[in-house]
Amino acid sequence: MSAPEAERLARVGLSLLTEPGDAQVAAVIADVGAQVLYDDVLTRQEGSEVRQDARSRLEGCDPARQLEQAARVGLRFVVPGDAEWPTQLDDLAHTAPLQQRGGAPLGLWVRGPQRLDGLGSSVAVVGSRSATTYGGSAAAQIAAVVARSGSPVISGAAYGIDQAAHRGALGGGGTTIAVLACGADRVYPQAHRELIEHLGREGAVVSESPPGGAPTRVRFLSRNRIIAALSAGTVVVEAAVRSGALNTANWAIRLNRHLMGVPGPITSAPSQGVHQLLRSGAATLVTSGQEVLEVVAPVGEHVLEEPRGRERARDRLSMRDQQVLDAVPVTRGAGADSIARTAGMALLKVGPALDRLRVGGYVERGEDGWRLAALAQE
Amino acid sequence: MSAPEAERLARVGLSLLTEPGDAQVAAVIADVGAQVLYDDVLTRQEGSEVRQDARSRLEGCDPARQLEQAARVGLRFVVPGDAEWPTQLDDLAHTAPLQQRGGAPLGLWVRGPQRLDGLGSSVAVVGSRSATTYGGSAAAQIAAVVARSGSPVISGAAYGIDQAAHRGALGGGGTTIAVLACGADRVYPQAHRELIEHLGREGAVVSESPPGGAPTRVRFLSRNRIIAALSAGTVVVEAAVRSGALNTANWAIRLNRHLMGVPGPITSAPSQGVHQLLRSGAATLVTSGQEVLEVVAPVGEHVLEEPRGRERARDRLSMRDQQVLDAVPVTRGAGADSIARTAGMALLKVGPALDRLRVGGYVERGEDGWRLAALAQE
Numbered sequence: 001m002s003a004p005e006a007e008r009l010a011r012v013g014l015s016l017l018t019e020p021g022d023a024q025v026a027a028v029i030a031d032v033g034a035q036v037l038y039d040d041v042l043t044r045q046e047g048s049e050v051r052q053d054a055r056s057r058l059e060g061c062d063p064a065r066q067l068e069q070a071a072r073v074g075l076r077f078v079v080p081g082d083a084e085w086p087t088q089l090d091d092l093a094h095t096a097p098l099q100q101r102g103g104a105p106l107g108l109w110v111r112g113p114q115r116l117d118g119l120g121s122s123v124a125v126v127g128s129r130s131a132t133t134y135g136g137s138a139a140a141q142i143a144a145v146v147a148r149s150g151s152p153v154i155s156g157a158a159y160g161i162d163q164a165a166h167r168g169a170l171g172g173g174g175t176t177i178a179v180l181a182c183g184a185d186r187v188y189p190q191a192h193r194e195l196i197e198h199l200g201r202e203g204a205v206v207s208e209s210p211p212g213g214a215p216t217r218v219r220f221l222s223r224n225r226i227i228a229a230l231s232a233g234t235v236v237v238e239a240a241v242r243s244g245a246l247n248t249a250n251w252a253i254r255l256n257r258h259l260m261g262v263p264g265p266i267t268s269a270p271s272q273g274v275h276q277l278l279r280s281g282a283a284t285l286v287t288s289g290q291e292v293l294e295v296v297a298p299v300g301e302h303v304l305e306e307p308r309g310r311e312r313a314r315d316r317l318s319m320r321d322q323q324v325l326d327a328v329p330v331t332r333g334a335g336a337d338s339i340a341r342t343a344g345m346a347l348l349k350v351g352p353a354l355d356r357l358r359v360g361g362y363v364e365r366g367e368d369g370w371r372l373a374a375l376a377q378e
Numbered sequence: 379m380s381a382p383e384a385e386r387l388a389r390v391g392l393s394l395l396t397e398p399g400d401a402q403v404a405a406v407i408a409d410v411g412a413q414v415l416y417d418d419v420l421t422r423q424e425g426s427e428v429r430q431d432a433r434s435r436l437e438g439c440d441p442a443r444q445l446e447q448a449a450r451v452g453l454r455f456v457v458p459g460d461a462e463w464p465t466q467l468d469d470l471a472h473t474a475p476l477q478q479r480g481g482a483p484l485g486l487w488v489r490g491p492q493r494l495d496g497l498g499s500s501v502a503v504v505g506s507r508s509a510t511t512y513g514g515s516a517a518a519q520i521a522a523v524v525a526r527s528g529s530p531v532i533s534g535a536a537y538g539i540d541q542a543a544h545r546g547a548l549g550g551g552g553t554t555i556a557v558l559a560c561g562a563d564r565v566y567p568q569a570h571r572e573l574i575e576h577l578g579r580e581g582a583v584v585s586e587s588p589p590g591g592a593p594t595r596v597r598f599l600s601r602n603r604i605i606a607a608l609s610a611g612t613v614v615v616e617a618a619v620r621s622g623a624l625n626t627a628n629w630a631i632r633l634n635r636h637l638m639g640v641p642g643p644i645t646s647a648p649s650q651g652v653h654q655l656l657r658s659g660a661a662t663l664v665t666s667g668q669e670v671l672e673v674v675a676p677v678g679e680h681v682l683e684e685p686r687g688r689e690r691a692r693d694r695l696s697m698r699d700q701q702v703l704d705a706v707p708v709t710r711g712a713g714a715d716s717i718a719r720t721a722g723m724a725l726l727k728v729g730p731a732l733d734r735l736r737v738g739g740y741v742e743r744g745e746d747g748w749r750l751a752a753l754a755q756e
Contacts, residue, residue: 019701019722057724100697134643214720216704218697263641263653265512266665275641278656278663285656285663287644319478319596323397326594342592344397346435 003081010038011079011106012063012210017041018106020208021222026103030093034106070109070211073185074200078116079107086116089229095254098247101222105208108226109184112204114152114175116230122152122177123296124227124252125168126245127161127237128270135161135238135270138262140168142235145289147174151296152203154179154231156223157192161237161245166195170202179230180207181223182215224248225255233258233296235286239273246273249283258295259283314362320345324353325362325372333369381459388416389457389484390441390588395419396484398586399600404481408471412484448487448589451563452578456494457485464494467607473632476625479600483586486604487562490582492530492553494608500530500555501674502605502630503546504623505539505615506648513539513616513648516640518546520613523667525552529674530581532557532609534601535570539615539623544573548580557608558585559601560593602626603633611636611674613664617651624651627661636673637661692740698723702731703740703750711747 011034018025028037042058067077078084086108093104110116123146125139139161143153147169156162157178169176178199180188184207187193199205208226209219224244228234228251236259239245252259261283264271277283286292293302314322327343328334334342340350354370357363364373389412396403406415420436445455456462470482488494501524503517517539521531525547534540535556547554556577558566562585565571577583586604587597602622606612606629614637617623630637639661642649655661664670671680692700705721706712712720718728732748735741742751 052726056726134645138644209722213722214705216701216721218701218704262644263649263656263663264643266516266640266642267512271641272665275663275665278641279665279669285641285653287650287653287657291657323594323596326596327592343594344587344591348430348434 001081001083003079003085007035007081008077008079008107009063009067010035012066012077013038013042013058013061015077015106015208015210016061016063016066017057019222020105020213020219021101021103021225023097023100023102026093029106030103066210070185073211074111075109075184075211077107078110080104084115084117086119086230088120089226091255092225092229098225098250098254099221101218101225105226107208109207109209109211110204111184111200111206112177112202114177114204116204116206119152119154119177119230120232121150121296122154122231123292124154124231124234124248125161125165125237126155126227126234126248128239128243128245129158129160129162130240130270131160131164131238132264132268132270134264134268135262136164138264139164139237140171142237142262142286142289142292143168143176144172144174146292147172147176149289149293149302150174151232151293152177154227156180156227157188157196157199157205159189159191163192163195165237166199170198175203177204177206177230179223179227180205180215181209181219183207183209183211183213185211186213186215188215220244221247225251228252228257229255231257233260233292235260235262235292236274236277236283237262238264238268238270239277240269241273241276243273246277249277253282260286260292260295262286317357317360317362320349321353321356324350325357328354328357328363328370328372330372333366333371335369339370379459379461381457381463385413385459386445386455386457386485387441388413390444390455391416391420391436391439393455393484393586393588394439394441394444395435397600398483398591398597399479399481399603401475401478401480404471407484408481444588448563451589452489453487453562453589454489455485456488458482462493462495464497464608466498467604469633470603470607476603476628476632477599479596479603483604485586487585487587487589488582489562489578489584490555490580492555492582494582494584497530497532497555497608498610499528499674500532500609501670502532502609502612502626503539503543503615504533504605504612504617504626506617506621506623507536507538507540508618508648509538509542509616510642510646510648512642512646513640514542516642517542517615518549520615520640520664520667520670521546521554522550522552524670525550525554527667527671527680528552529610529671530555532605534558534605535566535574535577535583537567537569541570541573543615544577548576553581555582555584555608557601557605558583558593559587559597561585561587561589561591563589564591564593566593598622599625603629606630606635607633609635611638611670613638613640613670614652614655614661615640616642616646616648617655618647619651619654621651624655627655631660638664638670638673640664695735695738695740698727699731699734702728703735706732706735706741706748706750708750711744711749713747717748
């Protein structure tokens with residue numbers, strides 16, 4: 001299944017003409033369709049300022065040539081109607097804008113073998129660029145477990161948590177996808193060239209911005225909504241009070257996706273934003289990849305047992321016998337009367353209890369009286 | 379106001395006879411009263427085994443003398459009906475037992491100037507004996523803020539979080555109270571002699587166990603319910619999966635008190651139990667003493683503002699002007715056409731935006747074109 005060629009070309013043209021995540025443009029397209037809007041911009045003659053703008057920017061732009069050029073550098077443009085279109089993005093069309101960004105994207109420019117229609121169980125792992133060693137290691141561990149379970153990991157390509165998430169997912173032998181604010185043919189930050197090239201060969205590098213697009217601040221905001229919308233749930237690992245990751249978190253909330261937060265030391269600024277999300281009840285506290293999978297999994301899958309302490313031998317005793325056992329000394333032996341006083345119990349009760357404990361191997365009787373046996377000292 | 383002397387003596391006698399927190403004894407007393415039960419034990423002649431036990435243990439025990447002896451070491455026995463009785467403990471009478479411990483205490487043995495009837499807004503700060511440096515410092519900081527605000531801090535006297543909580547409260551210049559599992563005349567652990575003596579002079583050392591009572595395991599379980607019941611809320615700072623602090627947390631839940639948890643690194647075993655409490659929704663995540671006060675305070679007091687990042691100059695700009703500003707280089711200047719391409723906007727829009735930004739002091743025009751002014755680089 002593939003979208004009609006005219007539809008794809010119209011979306012390429014509009015993608016060159018408009019800013020990613022322009023909520024007003026998206027609303028018009030949702031209303032009249034991409035082809036109608038594109039033809040209208042191209043052909044109507046009356047000279048409103050906006051139209052003049054648009055036409056001036058389309059001069060020298062040929063959508064078909066743009067697609068060819070993109071294909072030469074390994075980029076495809078996936079649009080609604082394509083079999084590969086991730087239909088969960090359509091949720092964006094029904095979601096109110098945030099900071100004037102919103103709406104479904106015109107399409108996604110993609111580089112890499114990973115298809116976008118198989119991301120239903122994917123998990124976004126996001127957080128601060130200025131992550132701590134703790135945060136990076138937490139992100140990598142969580143991403144590794146998620147990826148190993150077969151759920152793709154989605155993140156940006158920034159320093160800090162993003163990078164750690166991809167590294168963890170690759171280490172876990174799973175699929176990982178970077179959604180960029182710049183064109184999917186570009187590398188930003190430069191220091192992550194190797195990582196981004198690797199994802200372009202093994203996973204996918206995705207962008208709503210056309211090839212060559214620069215990574216501007218508004219495009220990061222627009223990009224964040226794509227990360228949240230593609231994923232079944234978003235995990236925020238570290239985020240200071242004013243962090244882009246909280247923008248992604250807001251999108252996850254708006255889109256009714258699962259939102260999760262990894263706690264950290266209360267003394268750590270990069271954990272402060274996460275703690276706010278947890279305190280407000282917007283996010284679920286998660287401490288491991290298993291817990292993340294439990295949150296995003298369909299009901300009944302990935303159910304975890306609550307961690308429990310190791311059961312100790314003494315737990316199998318009655319409360320009264322435990323009370324007597326507590327009063328038996330470890331090293332020097334003691335008489336039953338002394339044990340009864342320590343336990344605050346009648347001698348009458350303590351005698352039979354000591355016998356039961358001896359049979360059970362909890363206490364032993366030496367020349368100097370009763371003392372603990374090895375079992376009770378576990 | 380003071381309880382009748384016969385009532386007090388009956389409760390002293392029963393306190394010598396029974397284990398603290400024996401839910402069955404507490405139920406009988408709630409039903410027939412302490413005096414009736416005590417007289418019955420003393421006077422009825424038929425020889426059930428339990429009665430024989432009781433009488434044998436009461437031989438040589440004179441409640442009046444016990445009170446005198448206690449008074450000589452600075453201990454008073456506070457019982458229901460006394461003006462000093464902390465009536466919030468009566469909630470225990472209506473609460474189901476936990477691990478066979480439960481019920482209101484017969485009375486509390488108290489050493490120290492702090493009265494027990496002024497603890498309505500007090501906060502219990504509890505946690506692992508094997509606390510980390512992080513946990514100890516978090517406990518001390520939270521206790522200091524709580525104590526400084528005028529709310530007493532309540533804890534045990536163990537190593538780790540207990541000790542840190544008292545230390546913090548004392549540093550904050552506030553009241554702090556230790557509830558012991560052993561008799562209030564005893565010191566356990568020995569290493570905390572100085573701390574416990576100090577609390578006995580400045581705050582209060584409290585126990586349900588009679589003077590001389592040994593610190594047995596069941597008495598710690600009984601003691602935990604007193605800590606939870608005395609306080610308006612309990613903060614668990616660090617607690618491994620199998621920690622006594624979780625027993626106190628369970629009591630706080632049963633007693634409908636506020637339960638709070640301090641998060642920590644997901645890699646830290648002593649935070650694992652706290653994270654479980656937070657994940658289950660039983661506890662509220664807190665990261666500071668102020669947040670604790672906000673939770674336990676009556677509605678409208680101690681309301682906190684959400685922490686916010688510093689507002690930056692650029693936040694006052696329209697989204698379009700921000701978009702242009704993002705495309706202006708920091709060092710070498712650039713022409714408006716180059717900025718328009720980077721911003722992905724029409725030159726027609728970029729010119730006026732640059733002028734607005736120059737007037738606002740965000741950008742400046744040099745010989746080589748536009749560049750950022752100092753304000754925008756904040």
